[in-house]
Amino acid sequence: MEYIVGVDVGNSTTEVAVGKVNKEEENIEFITDGIYKTTGFKGTVDNIEGIINSLDSALEKVDLKYGDLDLIRINEATPVIGDVAMETITETVITESTMIGHDPWTPGGIGLGVGYTTRIEDVSDCRPGDELIIIIPGDVDFADAAVLINKAVESGIKVNGAVVQKDDAVLIVNRLNENIPVIDEVKYINKIPLNKKAAVEVARPGGTINKLSDPYGIATIFELNSEDTKHIFPVARSLIGNRSAVVIRTPEGDVEERKIPAGKLVIFGDKGKSEISVDSGAEKIMDSLEKIQPVKDVKGESGTNVGGMLDRVKETMSQVTDQNLSEIMIKDILAVNTFVPQKVKGGLAEEHAMENAVGLAAMVKTSQLPMQKIADKLQQKTGVKVVIAGVEANMAIRGALTTPGTDKPFVILDMGGGSTDAAMVTTKNQVYSTHLAGAGDMVSLLINIELGIDDLKLAELIKKYPLAKVESIFHIRHEDGSVKFFDKPLASKLFGRVVILTDTDMVPIPTKHSLDKISQVRREAKNDVFVRNSERALKRIIPTGNIRDIDFVVMVGGSAIDFEIPTLISNRLSEFGVVAGRGNIRAIMGPRNAVATGLVLSYLDTEGSVKDG
Structure with a gap:
């Protein structure tokens, strides 16, 4: 009997699955799991702290120690990272x-x-x-x-x-x-x-x-x-x-209206290059991107907003991976039209005007990530043998197949915080995968900027939970119009406010926006990022490029837990005759833990015992 650990380092969270393996009977019993916020950029040695915390929380549940473990298998993290920046296109300038x-x-x-x-x-x-x-x-x-x-x-x-x-x-x-x-x-x-x-x-x-x-x-x-x-x-x-x-x-x-130099994007692909001005809007940017697939790199015009943003992304990745800037490529971007409250220059009351903007998320691919350094340091910290095991997409598929009611050929959509990843497995076990810019973090940023709340943590709550309006100290009205009454009076600070209904509390939103406006911004942000990305991802990984050629889509990852993202995607994909829903890993985990579970399951594919290793 061996205790095998699967560790999945994601952009936002680090997940662990622990299985008790009987190789003779080819039997695996999952006994515990853990989750912790990813520390540092995915695929860097800063991840160790998050891995240790996630592992400790899992072992604590079943009273196991590091010495009881036989092997830790970490995912061969795909060398991509998503980053988001908002580029303002126009600004109203008020003088004198x-x-x-x-x-x-x-x-x-x-x-x-x-x-x-x-x-x-x-x-x-x-x-x-x-x-x-x-x-x-x-x-x-x-x-x-x-x-x-x-x-x-x-x-x-x-x-x-x-x-x-x-x-x-x-x-x-x-x-x-x-x-x-x-x-x-x-x-x-x-x-x-x-x-x-x-x-x-x-x-x-x-x-x-x-x-x-x-x-x-x-x-x-x-x-x-x-x-x-x-x-x-x-x-x-x-x-x-x-x-x-x-x-x-x-x-x-x-009074004059002027263009801030948002700049031009230059997209390089196998079929040549395309130049597109950011102020032409998100739709034209995305059209240019799709026409030139597969993308090799994206650069921004120097001395402009977009040029500065893309340079910063590359420089950050260069620093965390110790690689030359020339080895770091932007493989995907997601552009979304939005509105930004711009401070009026010369204003006397800190007034704002709503201006058009384009939100950009960039996906960076490096030639390699220092996974071996992570494995060595983790082995040193725990005293347990650590191996880099399997391509992330394959592991995610292996874990997602434990969802009851699924079968090959099928597609998984892994929707995290930093990127939207997709993988398809055919009946012949061929695997196709892609990694796209834009996910949960971009949704939070769009909500934060468009509502002008200047609080990313609050924007994250608006994204994750439904809303209500406190109409009296004894009742609230939900988004769907239904009313809930309370026996005890609500806190006076909530009266007349739009609140977020978290699992434990009502959080007031300090804004003048109505309930309908806030929920509209939230849904549009999710649509612009996740529904668009799900379609883009499927068209890229399906060999025919036709979404109608697949039957099943399983949604996994942190954003698949969201109360409305899976429904928005499912409604869209149902138009193509596709059965789409949240994964339920091992029939108990919901959409979480797919990669970590796959890492443990794939251990049976390897030969020999590691007891003495």
Whole structure:
């Protein structure tokens, strides 16, 4: 009887399977398993810590020690790594304080007000009939501000709106004798130019502004000519969807839209090369990529965003593998169209405008990975013989075949954090495999950037779990519209918020976005990465290139555990008559542990015992 360990080092997690092997009876009994976050880049000696932690957690469950083990088999890790960077295509540039594209949570009042910007302490110097937009800095109390505005109106001054530094808009409006639009939370209020014509607009709750989000509306208010109207178009466009906004006219002010040099991609393949500009969008980039398959390398135009990104990826891999840059090739990219909240330059309230961007994931292939170094160090740490055993794709297939109801020919989709891998085995045991850029990490990044939450851990939770809206302290409404009631009141901090329903808690999302918007962004990110990649992968590994020529697809890996990714892929592949579903490794593990299981199972294919080795 021998104890054999299979170790699968993935991009995101390191998994272990331990089997009790009886070679005479050709029988394997799996007794424990472990999982731990991968430490360092996959295929480097930094992985040792993750392997040891995963192994320790597995052995602890069955009270085994290193000395009880006979052999550790680690996967011959495919020398590829995925990296993601977002390349912004366009940016709206606002100069000379021309605009505050500001949309605070709680503006006050309703309507459109036009007047000249005046500090509240200077109102007493104004004459009856003057039309004003009052500027209220943070050191002025809301009650005092309301008193001063009411006095000014009584004296015949037309106060048509106000801009407030603190979060006081509603408090001020509630104390006014006449309704005016008031915008608050303007951080850099001291930068607002004075004695300039300005317009303040606030829509009803649930509504959006319509005058300041329309170029002709702004042109009417500020009496602009056709040339000026062209210039303010980016301003109007970026205000669409806001509940409130301020536009200020300054003689020096100029608004222009310019292209950031996103750069060109040069794709090298067996059939020649293709050059494509990143700002032509994701669809055209992917079309160029597929036309030139198989890809040998991808380079970016020097001095541009995309050139810098691809150079960084190669340099990182060069450092971790101790190889020359010339030996490191980018074998695949995935481009996704998205929107990025760009900070408005010259803005006074840290305002943002949504701009088009292309997200890029790159898959790097090196000539080799230092797997032998990992094996030697692991053997030194544990005192157990370590061998590099089998190609990763073959091991994954071996493990996935333990899913009940599967048979050859079939395909596995291994969906991890860094890459989407696929392998096909035919009835004659021929194996075809591919490794594509883009997986779970890219989905998290797309969610993080498009929602503008600036918190990757929170984006990861949004990706992994369903959402709900807390409508009262006693009930929530789920994404599907169903309602759940609670006997005990929920925490007050959750009231009115969109929350993530994790296994143990409700996590509020600090954003203004609605439940529908967040779930839409999440699903679109998963579709753009996983559904697209599953189709790309299948077309590459199926000898005929026709997805209809296969019957079974088994989804394995960390992303196959996701609550909606397998359904999205299954729905798409069902259009081709393919049976697709989550793997259930060894009928108990679900989609995890396929490679580690395959490493243990394939031990029976080797000859002789290792007891004395």
